Amino acid sequence: xSTVLGSSVADGSTGGVDGLDAIMxxxxxxxxxxxGRTELHLERVTAGAGAPLASHANSTITAGGKxxxxxxxxxxxxxxxxxxxxxxxxxxxxxxxxxxELVHSATLVHDDLIDGAQxxxxxxxxxxxxxxxxxxxxxxxxxxxxxxxxxRNQDAEQLRxxxxxxxxxAAGELLQREDAYASHVGLERYLRRCELKTAALFEAxxxxxVLSARDGSIRLAEALGTFxxxxxxxxxxxxxxxxxxxxxxxxGKSRGRDLLDGTVTLPFILARxxxxxxxxFDLSALENPAQAEALCERIAATGALDQAREQALTVxxxxxxxxxxxxSDGRSALLDxxxxxxxxxxx
Amino acid sequence: xSTVLGSSVADGSTGGVDGLDAIMxxxxxxxxxxxGRTELHLERVTAGAGAPLASHANSTITAGGKxxxxxxxxxxxxxxxxxxxxxxxxxxxxxxxxxxELVHSATLVHDDLIDGAQxxxxxxxxxxxxxxxxxxxxxxxxxxxxxxxxxRNQDAEQLRxxxxxxxxxAAGELLQREDAYASHVGLERYLRRCELKTAALFEAxxxxxVLSARDGSIRLAEALGTFxxxxxxxxxxxxxxxxxxxxxxxxGKSRGRDLLDGTVTLPFILARxxxxxxxxFDLSALENPAQAEALCERIAATGALDQAREQALTVxxxxxxxxxxxxSDGRSALLDxxxxxxxxxxx
Numbered sequence: 001x002s003t004v005l006g007s008s009v010a011d012g013s014t015g016g017v018d019g020l021d022a023i024m025x026x027x028x029x030x031x032x033x034x035x036g037r038t039e040l041h042l043e044r045v046t047a048g049a050g051a052p053l054a055s056h057a058n059s060t061i062t063a064g065g066k067x068x069x070x071x072x073x074x075x076x077x078x079x080x081x082x083x084x085x086x087x088x089x090x091x092x093x094x095x096x097x098x099x100x101e102l103v104h105s106a107t108l109v110h111d112d113l114i115d116g117a118q119x120x121x122x123x124x125x126x127x128x129x130x131x132x133x134x135x136x137x138x139x140x141x142x143x144x145x146x147x148x149x150x151x152r153n154q155d156a157e158q159l160r161x162x163x164x165x166x167x168x169x170a171a172g173e174l175l176q177r178e179d180a181y182a183s184h185v186g187l188e189r190y191l192r193r194c195e196l197k198t199a200a201l202f203e204a205x206x207x208x209x210v211l212s213a214r215d216g217s218i219r220l221a222e223a224l225g226t227f228x229x230x231x232x233x234x235x236x237x238x239x240x241x242x243x244x245x246x247x248x249x250x251x252g253k254s255r256g257r258d259l260l261d262g263t264v265t266l267p268f269i270l271a272r273x274x275x276x277x278x279x280x281f282d283l284s285a286l287e288n289p290a291q292a293e294a295l296c297e298r299i300a301a302t303g304a305l306d307q308a309r310e311q312a313l314t315v316x317x318x319x320x321x322x323x324x325x326x327x328s329d330g331r332s333a334l335l336d337x338x339x340x341x342x343x344x345x346x347x
Numbered sequence: 348x349s350t351v352l353g354s355s356v357a358d359g360s361t362g363g364v365d366g367l368d369a370i371m372x373x374x375x376x377x378x379x380x381x382x383g384r385t386e387l388h389l390e391r392v393t394a395g396a397g398a399p400l401a402s403h404a405n406s407t408i409t410a411g412g413k414x415x416x417x418x419x420x421x422x423x424x425x426x427x428x429x430x431x432x433x434x435x436x437x438x439x440x441x442x443x444x445x446x447x448e449l450v451h452s453a454t455l456v457h458d459d460l461i462d463g464a465q466x467x468x469x470x471x472x473x474x475x476x477x478x479x480x481x482x483x484x485x486x487x488x489x490x491x492x493x494x495x496x497x498x499r500n501q502d503a504e505q506l507r508x509x510x511x512x513x514x515x516x517a518a519g520e521l522l523q524r525e526d527a528y529a530s531h532v533g534l535e536r537y538l539r540r541c542e543l544k545t546a547a548l549f550e551a552x553x554x555x556x557v558l559s560a561r562d563g564s565i566r567l568a569e570a571l572g573t574f575x576x577x578x579x580x581x582x583x584x585x586x587x588x589x590x591x592x593x594x595x596x597x598x599g600k601s602r603g604r605d606l607l608d609g610t611v612t613l614p615f616i617l618a619r620x621x622x623x624x625x626x627x628f629d630l631s632a633l634e635n636p637a638q639a640e641a642l643c644e645r646i647a648a649t650g651a652l653d654q655a656r657e658q659a660l661t662v663x664x665x666x667x668x669x670x671x672x673x674x675s676d677g678r679s680a681l682l683d684x685x686x687x688x689x690x691x692x693x694x
Contacts, residue, residue: 110487114480133461134524136483140457140490141517147494147510156501163494170488177481 019341020066023075023334030082031074034090038070038097045098045145068338069104069205070097075338076209076224079331080216089212092153096208102146103166104201107173109139114173115261150208158211161221165204172196180262181284187269194236195229202232223326227335230319235342237312240265244296245305256292259283266311268295271304278302316343366688367413370422370681377429378421381437385417385444392445392492415685416451416552417444422685423556423571426678427563436559439500443555449493450513451548454520456486461520462608497555505558508568512551519543527609528631534616541583542576549579570673574682577666582689584659587612591643592652603639606630613658615642618651625649663690 024032073096083089111117112125113135119125127135143166150159175193179185206228210221244267246255258265262283272279278298286292299305316339323332371379420443430436458464459472460482466472474482490513497506522540526532553575557568591614593602605612609630619626625645633639646652663686670679 110483114483132479134521136457136461136486137517137520137524139483140486141514141521143487143490144510144514144517147506148514151503151507151510154503156498156503156506159494159503159506160498163491163498167488167491167495170484170491173484174481174488177484 019337019344020068020071023071023337023341026337027075027078027334031078034074034094034097035067035070037090037094038067038074038101041094041098041149042101045102045149046142067101069100069201072202072205072228072335072338073097073100073209073212075334076206076228077213077216078209079224079327079335080210080213080220082214083212084214089214092155093209093212095149095153096158096212099146099150099162100201100205100208102142102149103162103169106139106142106146107166107169107201109135109142111173113139114177153212155211158208161204161207161211165200168196168200172198172200176263179264181282182262183264183281183283185264185269187266190264190266190269191233194233198236199229199232202228202235220326223322224335227319227323227339230315230322231339231342234312234315234319234339237266237308237315238342241267241305241308241312244268244299246296254289254293256286256289256296259295260286260289260292266308267299267304270307271299271302274302274304274307313343316340366684366691367415367418370418370684370688373684374422374425374681378425381421381441381444382414382417384437384441385414385421385448388441388445388496389448392449392496393489414448416447416548419549419552419575419682419685420444420447420556420559422681423553423575424560424563425556426571426674426682427557427560427567429561430559431561436561439502440556440559442496442500443505443559446493446497446509447548447552447555449489449496450509450516450551453486453489453493454513454516454548456482456489458520460486461524500559502558505555508551508554508558512547515543515547519545519547523610526611528629529609530611530628530630532611532616534613537611537613537616538580541580545583546576546579549575549582567673570669571682574666574670574686577662577669578686578689581659581662581666581686584613584655584662585689588614588652588655588659591615591646593643601636601640603633603636603643606642607633607636607639613655614646614651617654618646618649621649621651621654660690663687 024035074093077083077093077096083093108120109126112120113127113132116127117125118128125135126138130138146162146166147159150162172193172195175189175196179189179193203225206224207221210216210224240258242251243258243265244255248254259268264283268278268283272281275298281295286295320332320336320339323335327335371382421440424430424440424443430440455467456473459467460474460479463474464472465475472482473485477485493509493513494506497509519540519542522536522543526536526540550572553571554568557563557571587605589598590605590612591602595601606615607630611630615625615630619628622645628642633642667679667683667686670682674682
């Protein structure tokens, strides 16, 4: 689970979410314009901290990525009738979109430091290029700017949603550290970690979108938040399958990297249940990538990967069904496409 | 400047702010009760993240400290008529007080990591006891909880004040890193760093207090914010004097530690102006504590320490004068005592 979402979504080397281009095309000019303003705003926020002060923050942001979370903000808003038809209404929406991506970027900078990652989106990570100390401060700055931007929306409910999500992200990172090499970690604890590290920010993205929209209501924010949480969960489950399945040409890293880092993921948990001999396997015994690859082979041989994929698909179907209870087909179409795009990338 | 405020205020070894006890005594039962609830709330917030998840966050918070920033929140509120006379009014004030201390604690955890500090408040730092990775995540969690707590106040203006301050803290840490060993750093840049790293959160504390109070107004928030910024600035200037003046029995560390870390502080800047031979001195030439102590002697010999102390006293007097323009003597008395306490510790 060391490749947190951003890298996988953003980085061609680990397989982009191709379906997102189709969504942008179908979303029309308005969606593309809002996404364009999100980009400009992101760049301005980080550049605005004053050169050379913000160079690392800026390079993190401008390195790009698929902007899956901003997309969720914008689509959720559109499904709730779009923002109020004013300049301020549009700006509020873009600020929400920007804030979510800033929190995500802050997390990437700190996660890369924690995971010792060298590359992100094909460029050296802040930790690798500028050292751990600057990586801490750069992440803190991105984090702070997220809240400063969102505060301009003057909506305490939005700030609550984002701060709960960022608390979850940090708690998830702590949980992952606590559980490192703890081979006994089970399904419940794994799912809890996914909720914290991944699903919570997806949920916040949809909540913020709804709260920025004309027809936004608490009920709709709840419902779309639930949808997004499930999509985020499926996303992480499938990401963890990819760590075991490879191939390396697609992921840009050797198989079993997360296992080698001591992270107990879904395929390993399921494989232990299916194959008693694996249940006593101690991850701290893995000494090198070759041993991790060998463990991946054993996991794959149990059929655990197919089972994990199926579980993820079930979660996505649940998510889509939940959408239908609150949105008409017309309004849910693009969000459905996001759900499908998340799955599509792992087929 | 590596001993950021908390340590100096909190840690007996570097000289506590003795005057604070007198303020607590004079502030009466209500102040002590609010401070007590702040403590309980701080402990609950961090413990609430679930054991053993939050043990590091919790140990950071419960290690104590003089709680100078919460005190500013509470006193600023009282000078603006106190919180509304309801349970919720009291709770809102305490949440503001808690949020400021959480941001401060988050900064301490990350600063200790960046500065390589081993001890804080007489206990091992999170970075020293649990490693850099947990220190990053623990700081992030404290940071996130600050905003999550404050969001419960449903006041976007309060969140704006806190997020601007936390942006400033991160920008200040980046600036300090950028400027490390850059001996040409002058007074203007030094003051800018103090504003970011120290004064901004003092300002936010007073702003939040006023915004939680019955008679709070934007004008009063501005005025008390200006007062607090100056107090914060003086606090940092005097802290930097202490790094050069020692003595070690009082500071718990060898003299010139900041200089050895490459941090250009006020005494060094002033000494360069007073003694041409020092103007070419390159901090990166300092190789060990003994050389740093020798540089401290040279700085002291120029009279720069007295000049720095005088400048700080002038800033404090300006702060107190600014208070009088918006508050009657009765309402400003305790805040004046905080200003005096900041100075008192360096006499």
